């Protein structure tokens with residue numbers, strides 16, 4: 273973990289997000305947070321809030337230097353949350369964690385994975401948060417990745433149609449904007465969040481030319497994400513936001529590209545909104561004209577790079593022989609450590 277944190281520091285990254293799985297299960301989490309903070313990184317964590325509802329544990333992390341927490345909640349309807357979590361009683365603990373974290377001086381956001389079961393009431397969730405936990409000022413939505421874990425084998429049950437959440441997402445974002453709160457949305461094509469296109473994480477990264485490094489602890493290993501190699505439909509070719517849109521994130525072949533429809537809105541206003549955001553840690557004050565010039569160069573470079581490497585590029589997330597070798601090596605080390613701690617590892621067949 274030290275090596276991974278050092279790598280982010282060497283790249284001059286602003287911060288690190290400790291995520292999972294569930295990072296609070298890691299026995300050395302406070303130590304990791306402490307080390308990352310000592311290296312000058314802004315330290316955040318994404319958690320379901322279960323362990324963080326314990327005052328001693330939360331204080332330990334606050335003392336270690338954790339600054340910001342994203343608590344993941346799918347739905348404020350207990351029956352939906354319980355079905356998605358597979359365990360009863362997680363919702364009250366997540367609420368407790370949110371309030372506890374705030375009392376301890378850390379900032380807290382709410383993360384929500386959009387799926388078929390919550391798609392129709394994203395706005396109801398927001399109303400609840402505003403009413404009952406008004407200290408939460410920032411919200412993050414992720415549309416479900418249909419290639420991951422149990423989503424992959426239960427696609428029909430959990431993967432939403434884009435149209436299922438279009439209205440409720442719009443209402444939710446509007447309500448947040450009206451109350452002065454901020455938000456980001458990931459893996460949602462811009463045609464399903466047009467008025468708030470500037471809040472798309474992929475779009476912001478494309479505009480700013482930012483990369484994202486993910487140090488996976490499984491067989492994917494380290495992934496450097498500089499391009500958003502998502503799906504586009506024929507309709508995208510005439511869309512005014514095509515060059516700054518992440519398209520349809522669909523590694524699991526569960527979404528329907530026919531749901532995409534072209535936009536005819538000005539690209540400039542979206543770009544200017546992102547460039548003028550002073551709350552963004554990477555704010556540089558760049559003008560639209562300067563941006564346009566450098567963006568055209570970046571586009572030309574990206575196209576020639578794509579032409580050059582299209583036959584041997586490894587898509588993000590694809591398992592290579594080298595990745596597999598390193599993964600198995602790491603699993604053997606984990607098994608040894610688990611043996612010392614008296615913990616049983618799950619079988620490889622159960623990891624799918």
Ligand code: SF4
Pocket residue numbers: 461462463464504505507508511512513514517518519520532533534535
């Ligand atoms: S039509 Fe295509 S390029 Fe345009 S917003 Fe939708 S997904 Fe993005």
